[in-house]
Amino acid sequence: MTSEKLIERLCSAFGPSGREEAVAGLIKKEISDICPNAVYDRMGNLIAVMRFGDTSAEKRKRVMISAHMDEVGFMINEIKSNGTLGFDTVGGINESVMAGRRVSVLGEGGLMTGIIASKAIHHKDKKEREKAVKTEKLYIDIGAADGDEAKKYVSVGDFAVFDSPFYTFGEGLVKAKALDDRMGCAAMIQTMRALKKQPPEGDLDACFCFTVREEIGLSGAKAAAYRIKPDIAIVLETTAIADIEGVDPSGRVADVGGGVVVSVMDRSTIYCRPLVDLALRLGKQKGIKAQVKRYVSGGNDAGTIHKTGEGVKTVALSVPTRYLHSPACVASMEDYHSQQRLCEEILRAVCSTEEI
Amino acid sequence: MKLYNTIKDLCLCPSVSGREEKIRDMLRELIKPFCDECATDNLGNLIAVKKGRGTENSKRIMLCAHMDEIGFLVNFIEDSGMLRVAPVGGISLPAAAFTRVVSEKGVKGAIVPEDKVKAADYKAQAFYIDIGAKDKKQAETKVAIGDFFVAAPSLEKLMGNRICGRPLDDRVGCAVVLGIAEALADVQLDHDIYYVFSVQEEVGCRGSQTAAFRVQPDIALCFDVTATGDTLGASPMACGLGGGAAIKIKDSSVICDEEITKALCRAAKENKIKHQKEVLLFGGTDTSSMQLAGAGAAAGAISIPTRYIHSGVEMCDLGDVQCCIDLGAEFIKSI
Amino acid sequence: MNKNKLKEFIFSLCSVMSVSGFEKRAEKPITELTAGMFDSTLTDAVGNRIFIKKCGKQNAPRVLIDAHLDEIGMIVTEVCKGGFLRIANLGGIDVSIMQAADVIVYGEKPLRGVIASTPPHLKKDDKLPAFSELLVDTGLSEDTLKELVDVGTPVGFAPIYGELLNGRLIGKSFDDKACAACALLAIAETPGEELAADVYVMLSATEETNRLGGVAAGAFRCDPDYAMVIDVNLARVPDTKDYETVEMDKGISISLSAATDRRLSMATAELCRRKDIPFSLIAAPSSTGTNATTVNLVGLGIPTVDVGLPLACMHTYNEVISMTDAMSLARLVREFVCSKEIAAEMTREEVSLI
Structure with a gap:
C-alpha cells in the first residue's frame, strides 16, 4: 500500500478521544503480519513490541515509539425536544471551524451523518456576523423530526467527529481530518515494516505504542510508558504551524516542506538534548530534511511520557501541519517521509551508541 | 564567608531549566564527600544518598532543592541579527527588560523590549536579545535556534548579612541542602537520607516528580525560596528577611503535612533556631510533586525568605540561610 | 438499608472536621465512627483513609470506591x-x-x-x-x-444539620462525605461472601485544593482492577443549564466522558437498569472535574466510572441533598461491588509484552 493510501485509510476511521477502537482495529490488522502479538492494555493503547539482537543481553536499549490514535471530536450532551443535538468538543476545536461542517455521529445503529448548524446569516445582526458562533449556540442536525425520534438513534454521551474527505492536492500536499496524529500512526507502521525488512544492528526492544486520549490532555501514553519503562521515547506527532501569508516569519513555527520538525521545548516538555542533537545530526548525515521548531507552543504525549516513573529521555518528531484540529488539516508527504525515515534512523542509531 | 562563597559559586554557574549539566557537575563534586552513592536519573536529577543503619524503623527521607533557573529560549533569528525568544519558566518581563543575558555557550547580550512598547503592555513576543551581531549571518556563527539564555548571574554582599543577586532561586536552597549534608556527614543515622538536586522546577516541578518516584520517600522536605511581606507595598504576609527559617504551612500547590510542620517547629524551639511560619497564597514548589509521587509521602518545606524573586536583585539574609541549615539538620536528627 | 441509620451516619461523618489538607485530624473520630465495620483500615502519608473488606476468595480482583474526605x-x-x-x-x-x-x-x-x-x-x-x-x-x-x-x-x-420537606437534608460538607457515608455503610452492611471483589473504600485527601488530589497516591497504593469515583454533582436549580446539571430525587448520575472508562460506565448503567436503581446519564466530554479523571490514569491505568449524587448549594455550609438519592447511591455501591459480571469483565488480563 502506498503511504498516501495508508494515511487515507487511517484518517477516515472514526476515533475521537475515548473511542479509538475502530482506529486500533485497523492498525492491528495492518501490522498483523509484522507483529502478530500486538496487545491492548486496559486503557485501550495498542502496543507492539519488536525485539532485535541478543534477547538475553542485559544492556538492551528499550525504546518506546508513540503516536496517538485519537482525534478531536464532539460529544452529544443534550437531545432537544425539537430533535437537534446539543454538544461540546472533545479536545480543543476552534469555534471558527465548526459552524456549517458535516460530522459523523456514532449512534446506536452505527455511523450517521449530521451537520453542525446555527441560524442563517440572514438572521444575524451586524455584531453576530463578525464573530464565530459559540459552541453552546451551535447544534447538530441529524434530520430527526423531534426529540423522541432523535433518541431512537442517539444518546447523551455519544461521540461525533468531522466528516471530511482525504485528498492529495497542490505539490505533494495532502488534506484530511485527523492527520493529527494518524500520520504518526502511519509512520510507525512503515517504520515497523522497514525494521522487519532490515533489522537494526544492536540489542533493541522497540515498543511501538498506538496511544489513546492525547487530545484531552489525559494521555493514555502515560499508562503505556509506565508499563514499558523505556529508557528512551520517540514521540511522532504533528505540530501546528502558521507558515501562511500575513504571518511574521518569527511566528510561523515551522514550514510545510521544510522537513520533519524537531522540538527543543514546547509547553509540556523540554526535550532531551543528546537526543535532539542526535536527531539533527542524523538528519544531516542521512540527507533527511529536518527543521528546529521556532516557537514554544503546544504540547503532546511527550509531556506525560517523560515524567512517567523514574523519567524517560524523550524526543518529538513532528510533521508540520497547517490548520490543525480542523476538518481540513494540510501537510506535505515529503515531510511525512522525513519523519518516518528519521524515526527509523534514530532507532538504528541508539542501539549502537553509548552516549544516550 | 564559606556559606557566602558556596552560594556565590552556585549562582555564577548558569543552568536554565532542562539544561542543568554544568550545575549538576558542580553539585556532584560538592555533595560527594557527604554521601555514599550518587546517581543521575533520565531527566538529569542528581540523587545522592547517605545510608542509614538499616534498622526496622529506618525511613527514607528526601531533601530536595532545584538546581534550574528561569531563562529564555531562542526561537528565531531576525535578518538584523536580533534574537526572538520565548520565556522558560515564570519570567517577569518588567524585571527582565534592559538587563544583561548570557547563553549556555557563553555568548553575552542584552534583553530588551521593542521600541515604543510601554511597560504595561509587555509581552514576551515583543522582547528580543541583542548580542551585538551586525546581521543574521554573524549572529548564526555564535547562536542557533534552540539555544538557551539566562539573565547574567551575579552576587554581592550588602549591609549586615544581606546578599543580593541572582539566581538565589534556588541556588540558596542547594546551598542549604549541601550545608545539611555537611552537618550530618559524621552523624550515624537510622534513616536513609536522599539529597536530591532537581531539574525543571521552574517549568512545572517536573524533575522532583520522577526523582521522588525513584526514591519513594516516607518523608519529603523541600528547600526553596519564599516571598516575603516586608517590602514596600507588599501584600500582607507574616514572613520577612531576618526572621529565620520559614516553615511552610502552605503555598498554592500544597498544604504541608501537619505532623511535619509541628515537628519542624518543635525542632526549632528546642534548638533555639530562629524561625517563622510561611503561608504563601501563590506560587508552587517541588513539595507538592514529592507529596503525590508514587504512593505518596509526608511532605513539608523549609523556605528561605527572599525578596524580589525572579528578578536580577533577589535578596536573602545569610542568617536566615544558616537557620535553614541548622533546622534541617536538627529536624533530621530528631526523627 | 435503614434510611434513618444512613441519615444519622451521614450527619455524623459530615460533622467531622476534615478541612482540606488537615484530613489526618479526622483519623480518630472516623475510627470511632467506623469501628468494626471493616476488616482493616489505614491512613497513608498523604492523609487518605483506606478501608478494606475482603471477599474471601483467592486471587480475587480488587475494586476501589473513592469519595473524597476533605471539605472546603x-x-x-x-x-x-x-x-x-x-x-x-x-x-x-x-x-x-x-x-x-x-x-x-x-x-x-x-x-x-x-x-x-x-x-x-x-x-x-x-x-x-x-x-x-x-x-x-x-x-x-x-x-x-x-x-x-x-x-x-x-x-x-460549623456543623449544623437539619431537614427540609421531602426528606432533603441540609448542612455542611455533604460534598463529599455524604457520598463517603453511603459507600462505607453500604459495604459494611454487605456480607463478605456476597462481594465479587476485595473492596477498598478510600476517603481521599486534598481533592478541593490540589490539582491531582491525594487520590493519585492512594489509588497507586491500592492498585485496583477497577474503580468507582463518587462525588457530588450540581443539582438543577433556576438559572442553570439542563445539560450541566442533574435533577434531585431522580437518582444518581453516571458520567460518560472521554476521560473515564466507557465499558465500565455502560456496565454500571446497565446494572442500574437491571436493579431498578434510578439514574441519569450525563455528558462530561473532556473531563469529569472529579477524582475519576485522575484515578483513571494511575499506574497502568485503572478503568473508572464516575458517579454523582445531586447536590444543591454546593460549597456552602447549607448544602442540600435528597435522602432518596442517597439511598439510591448506597444501593448502587452495594450492587456494584457484588456484581460478578462487572468483576469478571474488569479483572485485568495479563498483558504480556513478549
Whole structure:
C-alpha cells in the first residue's frame, strides 16, 4: 500500500478521544503480519513490541515509539425536544471551524451523518456576523423530526467527529481530518515494516505504542510508558504551524516542506538534548530534511511520557501541519517521509551508541 | 564567608531549566564527600544518598532543592541579527527588560523590549536579545535556534548579612541542602537520607516528580525560596528577611503535612533556631510533586525568605540561610 | 438499608472536621465512627483513609470506591489586633456567603467564631470584600487568642444539620462525605461472601485544593482492577443549564466522558437498569472535574466510572441533598461491588509484552 493510501485509510476511521477502537482495529490488522502479538492494555493503547539482537543481553536499549490514535471530536450532551443535538468538543476545536461542517455521529445503529448548524446569516445582526458562533449556540442536525425520534438513534454521551474527505492536492500536499496524529500512526507502521525488512544492528526492544486520549490532555501514553519503562521515547506527532501569508516569519513555527520538525521545548516538555542533537545530526548525515521548531507552543504525549516513573529521555518528531484540529488539516508527504525515515534512523542509531 | 562563597559559586554557574549539566557537575563534586552513592536519573536529577543503619524503623527521607533557573529560549533569528525568544519558566518581563543575558555557550547580550512598547503592555513576543551581531549571518556563527539564555548571574554582599543577586532561586536552597549534608556527614543515622538536586522546577516541578518516584520517600522536605511581606507595598504576609527559617504551612500547590510542620517547629524551639511560619497564597514548589509521587509521602518545606524573586536583585539574609541549615539538620536528627 | 441509620451516619461523618489538607485530624473520630465495620483500615502519608473488606476468595480482583474526605474550609494567615483572625480559603468558596457565617477555629481547642461583616451604614458600595479582607471574630482577647491559635490553624464551617420537606437534608460538607457515608455503610452492611471483589473504600485527601488530589497516591497504593469515583454533582436549580446539571430525587448520575472508562460506565448503567436503581446519564466530554479523571490514569491505568449524587448549594455550609438519592447511591455501591459480571469483565488480563 502506498503511504498516501495508508494515511487515507487511517484518517477516515472514526476515533475521537475515548473511542479509538475502530482506529486500533485497523492498525492491528495492518501490522498483523509484522507483529502478530500486538496487545491492548486496559486503557485501550495498542502496543507492539519488536525485539532485535541478543534477547538475553542485559544492556538492551528499550525504546518506546508513540503516536496517538485519537482525534478531536464532539460529544452529544443534550437531545432537544425539537430533535437537534446539543454538544461540546472533545479536545480543543476552534469555534471558527465548526459552524456549517458535516460530522459523523456514532449512534446506536452505527455511523450517521449530521451537520453542525446555527441560524442563517440572514438572521444575524451586524455584531453576530463578525464573530464565530459559540459552541453552546451551535447544534447538530441529524434530520430527526423531534426529540423522541432523535433518541431512537442517539444518546447523551455519544461521540461525533468531522466528516471530511482525504485528498492529495497542490505539490505533494495532502488534506484530511485527523492527520493529527494518524500520520504518526502511519509512520510507525512503515517504520515497523522497514525494521522487519532490515533489522537494526544492536540489542533493541522497540515498543511501538498506538496511544489513546492525547487530545484531552489525559494521555493514555502515560499508562503505556509506565508499563514499558523505556529508557528512551520517540514521540511522532504533528505540530501546528502558521507558515501562511500575513504571518511574521518569527511566528510561523515551522514550514510545510521544510522537513520533519524537531522540538527543543514546547509547553509540556523540554526535550532531551543528546537526543535532539542526535536527531539533527542524523538528519544531516542521512540527507533527511529536518527543521528546529521556532516557537514554544503546544504540547503532546511527550509531556506525560517523560515524567512517567523514574523519567524517560524523550524526543518529538513532528510533521508540520497547517490548520490543525480542523476538518481540513494540510501537510506535505515529503515531510511525512522525513519523519518516518528519521524515526527509523534514530532507532538504528541508539542501539549502537553509548552516549544516550 | 564559606556559606557566602558556596552560594556565590552556585549562582555564577548558569543552568536554565532542562539544561542543568554544568550545575549538576558542580553539585556532584560538592555533595560527594557527604554521601555514599550518587546517581543521575533520565531527566538529569542528581540523587545522592547517605545510608542509614538499616534498622526496622529506618525511613527514607528526601531533601530536595532545584538546581534550574528561569531563562529564555531562542526561537528565531531576525535578518538584523536580533534574537526572538520565548520565556522558560515564570519570567517577569518588567524585571527582565534592559538587563544583561548570557547563553549556555557563553555568548553575552542584552534583553530588551521593542521600541515604543510601554511597560504595561509587555509581552514576551515583543522582547528580543541583542548580542551585538551586525546581521543574521554573524549572529548564526555564535547562536542557533534552540539555544538557551539566562539573565547574567551575579552576587554581592550588602549591609549586615544581606546578599543580593541572582539566581538565589534556588541556588540558596542547594546551598542549604549541601550545608545539611555537611552537618550530618559524621552523624550515624537510622534513616536513609536522599539529597536530591532537581531539574525543571521552574517549568512545572517536573524533575522532583520522577526523582521522588525513584526514591519513594516516607518523608519529603523541600528547600526553596519564599516571598516575603516586608517590602514596600507588599501584600500582607507574616514572613520577612531576618526572621529565620520559614516553615511552610502552605503555598498554592500544597498544604504541608501537619505532623511535619509541628515537628519542624518543635525542632526549632528546642534548638533555639530562629524561625517563622510561611503561608504563601501563590506560587508552587517541588513539595507538592514529592507529596503525590508514587504512593505518596509526608511532605513539608523549609523556605528561605527572599525578596524580589525572579528578578536580577533577589535578596536573602545569610542568617536566615544558616537557620535553614541548622533546622534541617536538627529536624533530621530528631526523627 | 435503614434510611434513618444512613441519615444519622451521614450527619455524623459530615460533622467531622476534615478541612482540606488537615484530613489526618479526622483519623480518630472516623475510627470511632467506623469501628468494626471493616476488616482493616489505614491512613497513608498523604492523609487518605483506606478501608478494606475482603471477599474471601483467592486471587480475587480488587475494586476501589473513592469519595473524597476533605471539605472546603479556611486557614488562619494572621492573628490580628483586637482578637480577630485573618484567613485564606482552602478550596473554592463563594465570598458572598461568608459574612456573618458561623465557623469553628480548630486551635489548641475548638473555638466558636463568626465572620465579621461591615455594618450597612459604613459600606461605600455594594462590592463584596476580598477573602483576604475577611476577619473571624472569636470574642477572645488578643492575648488569649495568641495562646490558642497560630498561623496555619484550620477553620471550618460549623456543623449544623437539619431537614427540609421531602426528606432533603441540609448542612455542611455533604460534598463529599455524604457520598463517603453511603459507600462505607453500604459495604459494611454487605456480607463478605456476597462481594465479587476485595473492596477498598478510600476517603481521599486534598481533592478541593490540589490539582491531582491525594487520590493519585492512594489509588497507586491500592492498585485496583477497577474503580468507582463518587462525588457530588450540581443539582438543577433556576438559572442553570439542563445539560450541566442533574435533577434531585431522580437518582444518581453516571458520567460518560472521554476521560473515564466507557465499558465500565455502560456496565454500571446497565446494572442500574437491571436493579431498578434510578439514574441519569450525563455528558462530561473532556473531563469529569472529579477524582475519576485522575484515578483513571494511575499506574497502568485503572478503568473508572464516575458517579454523582445531586447536590444543591454546593460549597456552602447549607448544602442540600435528597435522602432518596442517597439511598439510591448506597444501593448502587452495594450492587456494584457484588456484581460478578462487572468483576469478571474488569479483572485485568495479563498483558504480556513478549
